[in-house]
Amino acid sequence: MLEKIEQSLKSNPEIKAWNVRHVITRGSQQYDLAKTTEAIREVSSEHYTIDVLCDSLDTEGKPSSGVGTVTVLPGGEINQTLDQAVLTAKLVHNEPYDFPEPSSLPDVELADHDYLKDPPGSIEKVLISLKEQTASYPHVRLAAAECFGQEKITHLVSSKGINAQQNTTEMYLQWVYLAGEGEGEVETFTEIYQRRIADFNLEEKAARRAKYTSGLLLAEGPPSQIGPVLVQGGTLASMVAGEVLSGSLIQTLSAGEMKYSGETPWEIGKSIFRGDVKGDSFNIWANRQLPYGMHSNAFDAEGIPAQRIALIQENKLEAYISDQRFSSYLDIPATGEFGNIELKPGKISTEELTREPHIEIAEFSWFNPNPVTGDFACEIRLGYVVDGKGRKPFKGGLLLGNLLDALADVTWSSETGFYSNYLGPSAARFNNLQIAG
């Protein structure tokens, strides 16, 4: 099928460049309730996604380029589908550009080979292991859990000579812990995306979530104050790197596309912050080579190789993240997709960070800052008042502020952690944030 598609593409003189992604996926899913298995599913699919680039004249008669994309299922009709792609490509008018040339691809670890030996069995074992871990915490009950595994094989071929394949796995685990009884019963809900089952790190995660669940049982009303706020683990990762599936402020404002459209205030060589930096300096890499990172790959959808881009160094923007098109418009190197966020750790241990009185936020309802301004007002689902006398849990209230201002006044821990799409300090003390109780 791939050869037939290639032949059809090569024989069409209207096509300036093309690429084809042949994608095969196989997945196993299991859904458990406390005492029974609700569902067991197996999923498989295969398709070919074809991008064609054509040159044409725009509505004012100027040269332009456009892409048309179509998908074909195995055995599907090829020529008619490609004609539709060409028609679309010639109707879309952008400044002229071309598809990327081939270049050497890095070797990036992307697949869980243990999972691939027995996908349904591996998924079942994760859920059994979760139950065993939970048994260590008699104050919590495991009410439900879901675990998915998916293998994805992507073979990319392009008119420029790219011919590459990558095999990846994606794992997903969610579970619900309950504690207490009746009206006072509380829950915590956990979701983890990883490429390897081993990176679920179940022992540590189960312990942390069990602790949070029991914290909720004792939680009182929120305080109102302005001062240091400590955030750790996956909660910190989602503050800095955004949701695993959607990204956040840093990805938006560093995009070449946003630079081209004039929608980002960030400039190369200038501080990304609006004022003085009072805390640790901010150093970030956009890293697609991170072993087993959720946004790692050997090549992206265009075939651009994975890179580790020094994005922000000493608070200053060093690069824009850009696909082939916008890199050619901006005359900058094409980086391809953003990838994962790698953040330089600090020099102070978590123990030192937590020595002074502070508020710790264990979990937000949803940390969702405005994707352009960075302003946020997020409900706190569980926090702790740490005042030297003890650690008192609370729930509710809002954390208020601006993410960029918060990142300009933060102290990072020296210890690091890996959370799906983030590698960096495992704790941070934001020195001056407002909590509205």
Next chain:
Amino acid sequence: MQNNKLKPEMNQLRPILGDVVSTLESKAPYGAAVLTSRETVKYLVDNNQERVIVGDPTAGVILTAFDGQTLREKAIGGFDKNDLIQGTKDLLRDSSFVKNGKVDPGLERKHDYQTTMENDPAQVPTNEKLEFLREMNQRVNKIDSRIVNARVSYVEFREKTIFRNRAADISQDVQRVHMSIMVTVKGNKGVVFDWTSKCGTAGLEILTFTDEELETVVKNAIKLLEADRIEPGEYTVVTAPGVSGVICHESFGHGVETDMFLKERAKAANYIDRRVGSDLVNIYDDPGFPGAFGSYFFDDEGVSAASTQIVKNGIFERGLTDLYSATALGIPRSPNGRRQDFSRKVYPRMSNTFFGSGDTPLEELIGRVENGIYLPKISSGMEDPKGWGIQVSCHYGFEIRGGKMTDKMFASIGLTGYVPDVLASVSAVSSDFDLVGGYCGKGTKEVVPVTDGGPHLLMKVRLG
């Protein structure tokens, strides 16, 4: 049976689905076969680029075998007859079933459904769609020189489904369209944006914007450059239909999806027939709402669309179910079994969820507010079904003073509260009604199109 516009390869497989179901039910108490195709095309025109983006195809066969305790499913991409037959054999070979399990297949039905459209997007050439977006982009850009970008996007979703079990042989061809206009402006304080959108199960005929609508979105984007931060505290607020809708979506929407009852995640499970809001609070979910973005003719388990009243005069009546949760809980089914696509499981999900209208004219409702905030624009929301906390993000709000709207804008605004307190504080419900379309996930996955809405509500909440 009048056929609709299904894919030819789906129609070719349809005659053998009855045999497939019979084969499944030779071992399992209940079997179903579904053919589903979901296609998405997004068109984008802004000041700097044009794009036509075709979403990854999600087309395939879902085979379900259920014994009343565990659902077993095999989902196979594409519509190949041999794959379907082999998949049926594999599913039965790899599964064991509890005997004598009873599962209700529902009423006997045979029908083909299709979205009513004046202007079917499938019949409109790509160049006409692009030209329409270009014109819209130009209309917006002419309004103010401070506009940095006017991003006009149009998405069309086509869902074609054939559902077969021992009682039903039904199909639907659902067309959804969604158009949004996002305006970015730049000022001394930075870059800000506002947007407006229209969507529905309909054709292109619903995607028209008046000059006044476009001028309003630009005006509000510019006002955001000078917006103040709101002082955190408790406020009397008037919520516009989109904000009202997200409040009911996050309170008695997610929290009454009855898989949450099975997982013991929902406080509402203990509140059936109990008061959860003021007498003025009525909440519904209705996938049959004509033309709404979250509408369908039958759910992904073959249950015909109908309205479900969730809260009646402040009393919680019932939750939203799928086949599994209704069977396990022994409660009636509602048409809310939905899956993201063929690769995902069905869950009980909302469709069009809204507060029922009241009888207070909007002007009178605002006139009752001495000092308060009008919240016209929703950004997002998050549920907390066990703790009954609620977080709703509003893009901005306007001050109400002396019973009159003012131009003073606050942004961004977070609305929080304890669900029973928020609903108990509803002291007036306007007589108008609107639905706002969007997308809803369960956790961070399982995204389906929905609408939320209702009338304007007068209530007390915490803002920050």
